[in-house]
Amino acid sequence: MKKIIALLLALVMVVALAACGKTAEPQATAEPTFPFDNDSTPFDTSTLTTDEVAKIKVGFIFLHDETSTYDLNFMTAAREACTGLGMVEGEDFLIKTNIPEGQECYDAAAELVDAGCNIIFADSFGHESYMIQAAKEFPEVQFCHATGTQAHSAGVANYHNAFATIFEGRYLGGVVAGMKLNEMIANGEISAEEAKIGYVGAYPYAEVKSGYTSFFLGARSVCPSATMEVTFTNSWYDPTLEKEGAIKLINNGCVLISEHADSMGAPTECESKGIPFVFYNGSAKADCPNTYLVASRINWVAFLQVMIGRVAKGEVLNGDWTGNLANGAVELVDLNEAVAAEGTAAKVEEVKAALVNGSVKVFDTSTFTVGGETLTSYLADVNDLGTFTPDTEVVSDGYFHESEYRSAPYFDVDIDGITIIDK
């Protein structure tokens, strides 16, 4: 026992002495500024010359591999964008999969820099801190992170965030769902009051809340009696929990399911129970032909082209880039005519056109209430400084300005009509 204690004490001394050697120097950071630098301009890759492309080497860091629908969607886009520019995998672009949200992400980024990459992408929310760490260490390399929140306020010139107005895609998915509910009501399968949607979400976080709220508003815009129940798995990828979430919602009387998590857990359950569902990240028509309605997804190709193209041209990248319906980053894919209600495709086109020209706003404050009141003002935590201080007024002109002040969503309001069944 004495020896263990002696060993521990020795360790304590070593570390303590080493700690004394270096006094924690507070980092001299300038007062951060928050320029409004969120843009959504696409890039025309045909303007790139082969010389410009030859200078570029791209690195990708993915949290999972192809088994995750989210990572698969990103990976497919990575291959499409790079091979589209004539790049060869393993030489001109490198993909690292199964990189956890920890120090490994920094190591992976640093290794990609060593391998000669000038631009590095990471796809998972938890990678952000480590990408910023790498960005500070390698200022000559551009680091782009999807779904992160800090580029807007981190003050690191070579660190960038990207996201897409996927809430518009989910709103369209909601329209498809609402049409289906109307059909079920018209056929006498359910009463109008029974038009309850179930939603399996990952985390009770703005990205997810913005997603299910827009989906619900889309559904309610065509089926006014629709209500919704939401359950969270507290994981981005957990097939078992997602399946259990779907079972719970179906047992609660939900007649249609949608989800925001990255596995096939919920869809397979819906297919076996015959419950129609709206998917995310990509089509599930092949696996679930009898219940799959439609999927919304972010097409990251546009984003990758913008970032790679601008770096190749030697242009400066903005802090944030936001994909949308107009620049092709937000899509509704593979509508399953066999399951969807009649006239769905035409209705979707109509609503999509209205969203693009701005005549319909997803978070139009006249279409929802919060605690029985209309939302007239909301301060969101747009400048993410880790302090959760709401700093920006995001409601004006009669709608909530989602993903306008920075790319990552900040709509985290609980609206009436949606019940969260586990808090």
Next chain:
Amino acid sequence: MNNKQRSPLFHIAKRSALRWYSAWAIRGGAVLLALVVCGVITSQVTGEDPIAVYKAIFEGSFGSSRKAWVLLQNIAMLLCVSLAVTPAFRMRCWNLGAEGQALAGALAAAACMILLGPKLPNGAVILCMIVTSILAGAIWAGIPAFFKAKWNTNETLFTLMMNYVATQLVSYYCVVWESPKGSGNIGIINPNTQIGWFPSIAGQKYLLNILVVALVCVAMYVYLNYSKHGYEIAVVGESERTARYVGIKVERVIIRTMLLSGAVCGLAGLLLVGSTNHTLTPTLVEGRGFTAVMVSWLAKFNPIWMILTSFLLVFLSRGAGEIATNFGLNSSFGDILTGVILFFIIGSEFFINYEIHFRKSGEKEETSNV
């Protein structure tokens, strides 16, 4: 009717002690054979050049000085957890809870950084982290040890289940300390003040971990082989009754050894949080608690050999990642190769311990004519 006696085609007999060079020749042969099999699988399944694949595996660990450092860091962390489980294993006490014990240590370290960070000076925070995380790991192992010593509960199941408790506890605190709200993600702790971050030695941020684990490795070797405690552990492992007969307090040895096991796991958690990751996630330990079982076992519970076995496993997994990147293959393919290589290495132990006698050609007639 056929009542002739036949001698079997071959029979297996226990070998008497094999000379060390023969044993190593068998192991070396197994590795070579494994590489050949992997080469055949690679060229047949993927169409890639096996030599290029082996080169990539090697480069995954030694391709640049950064990769070599990452390799050493990963070896250090795996070795630390393996060293932790070893004293218990020598006692034939199967501590499968290293994952949870390391997470408990990590949780304690992160708690100190988050809660004490703004209140205490850096040195004091680090001191608290060291004490609490080692204590937390020890407690996490001490609970099943107490139950085993007192009521002879099954330590394998108990420690295994404690892993889940630790994982859930960490998930809970990830939500309590999350940033931003709702994301279930803590992110880097104290990114600006760097309070609770262990200093890097000579500009190498992984050197501290490597040195600490090297120290633990030597200490563990001495403890197990040259101390009275080490001897008691060996005796309890051989036979509890003998131990009791010679007057060893078996319950005390079990609890003491498990506490030590947990404390070293706690240290691993501490190093992961304080020195490298500066964050806490439920997957922080990355299954090292289970890989450690293989590391320890392959090295026959010898701390010095464990350096080699943990190198082997880390080398293979880094190589797996590298070939996934270089050849656009799924990283599962690397895992398949790792599996094949491990199969041959573990299989070679069979040929070291046993020999196979084939039926001699003349013997057949002889016996069948009885």
